[in-house]
Amino acid sequence: MINLMEKEKMEQPISVPRQHVLEMRDLSIFYGEKQAVYHVNMDIEKNAVTALIGPSGCGKSTFLRNINRMNDLIPSARSEGEILYEGLNILDSKINVVNLRREIGMVFQKPNPFPKSIYHNMTHALKYAGERRKAVLDELVEESLTKAALWDEVKDRLHSSALSLSGGQQQRLCIA
Structure with missing residues (x-):
């Protein structure tokens, strides 16, 4: 039988320090003069599920592509602010994008396998x-x-x- 004191200890939540794997600091994303994402400040915790919810066209995919630096492939796209990955600003022009993509992968809603086996x-x-x-x-x-x-x-x-x-x-x- 568990005494009352032990039961109270069991019911208290365990406090685990939170680690941020990604931190967005005043992130804005543009296509030419059109601003698609406005001043995002957001932390994404390590080993946690994070959901982006919003209506069609609100910038969710643009935001996600920016984390993987896929917007670099669009000539009119540019970003302002910072995306810190384990403390390193991945928007810095000196970042090796190939190595970044080895660390941060993307899986899209519509899968795109190679037309091979x-x-x-x-x-x-x-x-x-x-x-x-x-x-x-x-x-x-x-x-x-x-x-x-x-x-x-x-x-x-x-x-x-x-x-x-x-x-x-x-x-x-x-x-x-």
Whole structure:
């Protein structure tokens, strides 16, 4: 039997210090003269789920693309303010964008797998990084597809086109 004092201790919330993985400081995003995002100040906690909710056209996707520096590919796009990733301003022109994208990935609502096999989609980045050992590639493919809850559905057709998968399967493939 638990005495009253022990029960009260059990019911108190555990206080865990919060760590911010991303911090937006007065972030504004423009396309030419049109301002799409206005003075965002926001912290995103490490190991937490964060949702952006708003009507169509309010700047959610623009904001997310900016975190990954994908807006750099749009000539008229520019940003003001800061996005701090573990304390480093990722909007700084000296940031290596390729390395940033290795740290901060994006999965879109509409998945975009390569028009190649499921296996090729899974091994493309690994091969680009220099991994050539088939046993290692096979192991990582199975491990990643299992974590994305897709392995059992595709293990017998890894060399089929990724475009033959359903939308939900393509999404999980892109996550894997």
